[in-house]
Amino acid sequence: MDPQKAWEIENAVKLVDPTRDALYKYDSMEQKKITSDRPWRADVHHFKHVRISAVALIKMVMHARSGGEIEIMGLMLGYVEHETFIVTDALRLPVEGTETRVNAQSEADEYMVKYLERSRQAGQLENAVGWYHSHPGYGCWLSGIDVATQSTQQTFSDPFLAVVIDPHRTISAGKVEIGAFRTFPEGYKPEDFGSSAEGMAAVPMAKAADFGAHANRYYSLEVSHYKSTLDNKLLEALWNKYWVQTLASSPLFTNREYVTKQIEDLAAKTHVLQGNISSRSSLPPMGPSSRRKGGDEQMAKLVKAAEKIASEEKMGLMAAMVKEKVFAAGAPQVDAAAHAVAANGGDTQMADAKAA
Amino acid sequence: MAAKDEMPNPLLITGKAPDASLAVQLHPLVLLTISDYITRHTLRSQEGPIVGAVIGQQDGRHFTLEHAFQCRLAEQRGDVVLDSEWFTDRLEQYREVHKAPALDLVALFALGPVDGPQKVHLPVLKQVQHLTGNDGILLLLFHGELMDKLQGGKLPISLYESVRSEQEGGELRFREMSFEVETGEAEMIAVDTVAKGGSTAVAVQKADTTTTTAAASPEGSRTAKGKGKGKTRDKQEEEGELNTLSPEDDELIASLTAKSNAIKMLNDRINLIRSYLETVPSSQLTDASSTTPPSETTNHPVLRSINALLSRIPLLSPPVASIPTQPTTSDSNGHGTVHIQPPTSQPTINTKEALDVHLTSLLAALTRSVAEASAMGSKFHVVSRERENKARNDNFGGGGGGGNGGFPGGRGAGMMVGSFGDGEWSTLDASEQEL
Numbered sequence: 001m002d003p004q005k006a007w008e009i010e011n012a013v014k015l016v017d018p019t020r021d022a023l024y025k026y027d028s029m030e031q032k033k034i035t036s037d038r039p040w041r042a043d044v045h046h047f048k049h050v051r052i053s054a055v056a057l058i059k060m061v062m063h064a065r066s067g068g069e070i071e072i073m074g075l076m077l078g079y080v081e082h083e084t085f086i087v088t089d090a091l092r093l094p095v096e097g098t099e100t101r102v103n104a105q106s107e108a109d110e111y112m113v114k115y116l117e118r119s120r121q122a123g124q125l126e127n128a129v130g131w132y133h134s135h136p137g138y139g140c141w142l143s144g145i146d147v148a149t150q151s152t153q154q155t156f157s158d159p160f161l162a163v164v165i166d167p168h169r170t171i172s173a174g175k176v177e178i179g180a181f182r183t184f185p186e187g188y189k190p191e192d193f194g195s196s197a198e199g200m201a202a203v204p205m206a207k208a209a210d211f212g213a214h215a216n217r218y219y220s221l222e223v224s225h226y227k228s229t230l231d232n233k234l235l236e237a238l239w240n241k242y243w244v245q246t247l248a249s250s251p252l253f254t255n256r257e258y259v260t261k262q263i264e265d266l267a268a269k270t271h272v273l274q275g276n277i278s279s280r281s282s283l284p285p286m287g288p289s290s291r292r293k294g295g296d297e298q299m300a301k302l303v304k305a306a307e308k309i310a311s312e313e314k315m316g317l318m319a320a321m322v323k324e325k326v327f328a329a330g331a332p333q334v335d336a337a338a339h340a341v342a343a344n345g346g347d348t349q350m351a352d353a354k355a356a
Numbered sequence: 357m358a359a360k361d362e363m364p365n366p367l368l369i370t371g372k373a374p375d376a377s378l379a380v381q382l383h384p385l386v387l388l389t390i391s392d393y394i395t396r397h398t399l400r401s402q403e404g405p406i407v408g409a410v411i412g413q414q415d416g417r418h419f420t421l422e423h424a425f426q427c428r429l430a431e432q433r434g435d436v437v438l439d440s441e442w443f444t445d446r447l448e449q450y451r452e453v454h455k456a457p458a459l460d461l462v463a464l465f466a467l468g469p470v471d472g473p474q475k476v477h478l479p480v481l482k483q484v485q486h487l488t489g490n491d492g493i494l495l496l497l498f499h500g501e502l503m504d505k506l507q508g509g510k511l512p513i514s515l516y517e518s519v520r521s522e523q524e525g526g527e528l529r530f531r532e533m534s535f536e537v538e539t540g541e542a543e544m545i546a547v548d549t550v551a552k553g554g555s556t557a558v559a560v561q562k563a564d565t566t567t568t569t570a571a572a573s574p575e576g577s578r579t580a581k582g583k584g585k586g587k588t589r590d591k592q593e594e595e596g597e598l599n600t601l602s603p604e605d606d607e608l609i610a611s612l613t614a615k616s617n618a619i620k621m622l623n624d625r626i627n628l629i630r631s632y633l634e635t636v637p638s639s640q641l642t643d644a645s646s647t648t649p650p651s652e653t654t655n656h657p658v659l660r661s662i663n664a665l666l667s668r669i670p671l672l673s674p675p676v677a678s679i680p681t682q683p684t685t686s687d688s689n690g691h692g693t694v695h696i697q698p699p700t701s702q703p704t705i706n707t708k709e710a711l712d713v714h715l716t717s718l719l720a721a722l723t724r725s726v727a728e729a730s731a732m733g734s735k736f737h738v739v740s741r742e743r744e745n746k747a748r749n750d751n752f753g754g755g756g757g758g759g760n761g762g763f764p765g766g767r768g769a770g771m772m773v774g775s776f777g778d779g780e781w782s783t784l785d786a787s788e789q790e791l
Contacts, residue, residue, distance in 0.1 A: 016394070016398040024395045024399045024400075025400060026396075026400055053392065054550040055385070055388050055392045057546055057549070057550060058384070058388065058543060058546040058550065059423075061546035062540065062542055064542070065542030088396075089392075091453075092453035092454070093453065094452050094453050111449065111452070114445070114449065118428075118442060118445060121428050121442060122426055122427065122428040122446075123400070124396075125400075170542060170545055171542060175548075175610075176545060176546055176549045225549070227550055228392070230391040230395055230503070231388055231395075231550070234387050234391050234511070235547070235550065235551040236551075237511050237512070238384050238511070238537065238547065238551075239617075243618040243621045245539065246614050246615060246617075246618040247615070247618045249541075252713070254541075270723075296727075296730070296731060296734065299727040299730060299731075302723060302727070303720075303723050303724045303727045306720040306723040307720045309716055310717045310719070310720035310721075311607070313713040313716045313717070314608065314713060314717060315607065315608055315611050317709065317710055317713040318608070318611070318612065318615075319615065322615050324706070326619055326622075
């Protein structure tokens with residue numbers, strides 16, 4: 001067999017659909033042009049979307065999960081296109097975060113530079129377009145330190161993007177909890193205050209002050225992901241391999257600790273709200289609803305958080321119920337059939353298979 | 357996977373491996389990295405073969421293949437090999453960030469034909485085995501030609517271990533190995549997320565999620581915007597009508613769909629076993645009174661593993677309703693691997709769990725009702741104040757008291773949230789911990 005054929009280059013070409021997989025292309029000339037034009041300078045809201053490749057997403061989620069309670073950090077490779085960041089790959093950085101914050105160190109910088117150099121030599125020409133880190137258990141938003149880090153990056157190596165992943169909530173909700181953010185320049189006042197705060201009903205008590213203090217310093221981008229036609233086929237084949245886990249997992253059991261924590265947090269918040277309201281009601285009724293409004297908002301957040309917990313729990317229960325109906329409902333018959341097998345040796349195999 | 361014996365490959369040793377304890381677990385990320393590399397390589401019209409490294413854990417004869425990366429290649433006396441300095445450096449970089457658990461090079465990947473490794477694969481594998489001093493480096497071949505005819509969950513890859521045969525002057529030969537796909541919890545969710553957002557549906561799905569999030573954005577932000585932003589509120593409500601499902605509902609539907617797909621798959625597998633058994637010609641095996649010897653084509657290992665599977669079922673399913681453990685064949689050919697889940701099967705726990713979940717739902721509903729009652733109270737307060745002011749303007753401080761009456765009601769509702777909600781949540785909390 002001749003060497004070219006053995007390496008199967010032609011076959012590789014057949015696996016790719018140039019139009020549908022267009023995001024995998026990279027035009028370094030165009031990127032240079034964009035980088036020199038800097039269209040994001042004119043509009044602080046220039047970037048609105050992020051598209052993350054299948055590989056990058058999986059790498060980031062796995063990395064976040066591997067950290068456990070510790071925050072981890074890494075970089076994203078990719079490029080920009082119009083108002084969209086295209087993330088093609090992700091790499092881990094050797095940074096040890098504490099439980100609540102993570103900050104790049106010079107050691108990590110050195111690693112990063114070397115890594116990118118090696119990547120380029122191997123044909124991955126993309127630049128770093130952002131950094132990602134994890135918030136284990138407290139949702140996707142930027143803390144004060146994160147805002148400072150991101151702000152520096154946007155000043156010196158724009159276009160740059162911050163991505164936050166919450167591995168704990170990813171596991172408990174069964175879907176990837178991810179947020180992408182860019183900070184506003186120093187001194188910029190967003191019109192719609194709290195736009196980045198949407199969906200942030202469940203920031204834990206301990207973090208709420210930090211969250212509130214910086215919530216108007218950044219905005220979030222819409223995150224979506226993409227995959228190639230080849231990925232698609234592979235994933236189809238893979239699904240056949242891992243469907244077992246869909247049935248076997250029992251979220252109620254695995255998430256118990258997390259749910260308990262969530263409930264604890266909610267109870268504490270409820271308590272605080274109760275305190276606020278009772279202290280206020282002891283005052284004579286005065287002024288229109290200005291003070292009232294804060295309480296309503298808090299209450300709405302509590303409702304939201306409570307409903308979230310309830311719906312996650314409900315999902316877990318349904319998983320357990322489905323399993324019970326499928327596997328345990330017929331248990332007596334299976335039992336009987338199995339005893340028949342034991343009694344008669346292999347003769348009843350066919351009948352038994354039917355019963356099962 | 358059985359060796360393809362219709363096209364003998366001189367480099368391939370057919371037949372069973374002498375040591376069956378070898379276990380290889382392949383993670384989907386490796387597959388997707390290879391696929392990513394192929395797509396990128398092709399679309400950017402890069403030259404040369406596609407070769408990369410796979411890192412994972414190795415413990416004796418147990419391998420896991422967890423991450424992969426592409427490699428820079430060089431040419432050496434006409435052979436394709438790795439750029440060894442580049443490779444050593446790169447591998448070190450990967451080692452540095454995969455310390456717990458520590459991952460190291462376990463395999464190389466390349467494209468290759470279905471009938472196994474070719475001569476061109478030898479130099480690079482030898483080089484790596486030499487560089488790492490590890491003779492156990494595996495070779496993973498990706499078969500592009502199989503891509504269009506994938507069936508029954510077969511992946512288009514094969515894994516080979518290299519064997520140095522003693523008689524033939526130390527030549528490297530290969531033996532095909534079986535592997536199973538393994539996913540971590542987080543990995544599975546990520547892969548699932550990627551798999552669901554089908555590439556043809558990307559645009560539609562994107563629009564869909566934006567409307568749902570907008571519609572269900574927390575009440576807090578809506579109330580915060582207040583009256584001045586009536587327009588945005590109207591818009592949001594319009595969207596809400598268009599798409600009445602909350603994100604929670606969407607999630608629930610998605611998880612149920614996944615479940616039903618999985619059950620369908622299980623059903624398919626069981627049917628496969630059934631139909632296989634039905635086609636077995638009648639003989640001693642199907643009827644004890646018969647004296648016909650089983651036909652020569654009978655596949656005894658398959659029958660035996662089916663039998664083994666069936667006899668395990670009663671062990672796994674307890675007699676009373678409970679969260680069951682779950683047996684299933686992972687391979688239609690009857691290599692019966694049985695996945696067992698640790699038994700959590702006490703009916704009492706199950707009922708308790710269910711009660712807990714119901715309690716949570718009730719409390720959530722209660723919280724919402726109380727919040728709404730409180731909002732109602734404050735709205736009433738506003739209205740009554742207006743009325744009071746009007747009345748005062750009309751007849752200078754007339755019936756102010758009536759208007760004020762509504763207000764403490766609102767307050768009361770607010771307090772109820774606090775005290776009631778708090779108490780109940782703590783109770784639940786305690787019961788959760790008890791479990």
